Amino acid sequence: MTDYTVEFAGTGETITVSDTETILRRCIDEGIAQEYSCRVGMCLACSAEILEGDVVQPAAHGLTDAEKEQYALTCMARPQSDLVLDRGSYPPSIEDDARDATAADD
Numbered sequence: 291m292t293d294y295t296v297e298f299a300g301t302g303e304t305i306t307v308s309d310t311e312t313i314l315r316r317c318i319d320e321g322i323a324q325e326y327s328c329r330v331g332m333c334l335a336c337s338a339e340i341l342e343g344d345v346v347q348p349a350a351h352g353l354t355d356a357e358k359e360q361y362a363l364t365c366m367a368r369p370q371s372d373l374v375l376d377r378g379s380y381p382p383s384i385e386d387d388a389r390d391a392t393a394a395d396d
């Protein structure tokens with residue numbers, strides 16, 4: 291088990307997360323106000339842009355393969371290095387989902 295530092299850009303919040311736990315799990319335990327909903331990698335509510343570092347998130351099904359390089363779903367992502375994350379930053383595909391929902395309402 292290896293511990294990494296996860297810093298949240300703009301807030302000054304920094305937590306230590308092991309490579310065996312998700313970033314969201316540690317945020318909840320540390321009282322960090324990370325949004326989430328489904329906790330299974332589908333809704334994108336817990337998204338954060340990766341400004342520095344790497345994560346592993348094989349079950350982040352809500353992201354495209356390209357988005358997995360730039361965004362972390364914190365409910366699924368485990369650090370593989372020290373990280374700097376921009377919490378509440380969402381991938382472009384979330385806009386597609388919103389448009390699909392609007393079209394379905396018509």
Ligand code: FES
Binds near residue numbers: 325328331335352363
């Ligand atoms: S809480 Fe839904 S994708 Fe993470």
